[in-house]
Amino acid sequence: MSQPKYIQVMDFLREDIAGRDPHTPILSEREISQRLDISRMTVRKAIEQLCRQGVLYRGGNRGTFVARRPASVTVSESTPRQERQRVLFLDSVYESANVRDVQKAFGLEDHQRLFRMVRLILDDDLPLRVEEIYALPEVAMDKGLNELETMFQLDACRNAASVTWELRPAVIPPKYSRLLNVRQGTAVICRREEIRMGNGPLYLCVHTWLHPENARITGSSQPQGAATHT
Amino acid sequence: MSQPKYIQVMDFLREDIAGRDPHTPILSEREISQRLDISRMTVRKAIEQLCRQGVLYRGGNRGTFVARRPASVTVSESTPRQERQRVLFLDSVYESANVRDVQKAFGLEDHQRLFRMVRLILDDDLPLRVEEIYALPEVAMDKGLNELETMFQLDACRNAASVTWELRPAVIPPKYSRLLNVRQGTAVICRREEIRMGNGPLYLCVHTWLHPENARITGSSQPQGAATHT
DNA sequence: GAGTGGTCTAGACCACGTT
């Protein structure tokens, strides 16, 4: 039993509904539980995941149903760890309208290349966001690929650096819609970050495409005066 | 017991970590379970929710920690020169899919009415945002229209209250596209705020439709822990 | 009344990290 049971149940359900029409009811939790001889709580966990992924949806107390979206694309295998990343590609870019903006931020001309790494961040099987990380070629090439991954531990990086960011409304780029498992034309939030070490020049520029459901942006503030401020 | 226990646990945790520094460990699941006399599975559910919301994060088998403070403190919208408001209408609403969500937040049923005020905020003549402000009828009607305007001085209000917010990607509602002077179908960011006085019940709920160009959301953060100097 | 999902319990074992 290398796979956790709830993953097995997810696989079972994915197969079970493959080819089914949307809005078809699936087996009830208790039924699945009996057939697979697995506790209902475990079955629920599997179904909850699939609901969050948009493969199924719950219909109140009437049952659980196949969602409208073709369940085909979804990622698949294993290791229900925490946040995982999947590097999609590394390249170097220039002469693209989208990139001009970033080149400017680095103080480059149109013809000068930028190193780029694009990766998908997942939580379990849930796609959270796509990150496009830009850096100066000399900065990137200075490091081996191992060190690159360290360099791009953004969470750690952000704690050590000064960051400015901006949120922009956007439509999901077609190339990312499958990866994030959202329909083409979906409205999303794109975050643009500029990361500097100390007062140095621009170190990294990151464009993050956030999954509209799985990666929401929230916050809070307390009354000022009682505020906890550093 | 009107609230499910796991919601109560979430509230407990939110209070418990209020003001704590990021990366501070929270109590262990078993500890919370004992203290509140609540099953560990229920505590887990609460923690999982908060992790998904980005309030906490899990650290493998080392514990669970307060997440990096959402940069909310330094969030600022582009500072307007001369903000003016134009009240579009006041009404009371119920039985609308869009409003159901708000009714729930106030703890109302579908058939119970909510007071609503919709207004357009302009900077000079530039449209910045549309605000939909929801309140309980008795709270709103308690005040004359003059006092209403005061009550809805959100900036002042926010300083005196505790606010939680969420940003959602959205498509501009057709009825607002003209007001904000953007094309139909434009991607925008919608901010949803819940405003409370002290630990009281929900006082105001505000949906803000931000103009994609005129009302950008930006912020910054400085290195944590290490002294920054200058 | 039968079936459904939503919540909840009080245990259990495991893999893993820290000490």
Place this chain on the structure above:
DNA sequence: ACGTGGTCTAGACCACTCG
């Protein structure tokens, strides 16, 4: 060795929907 989170069980009661 101990504490942590991750998984799992076999029950339970509730509110709701539907025939």
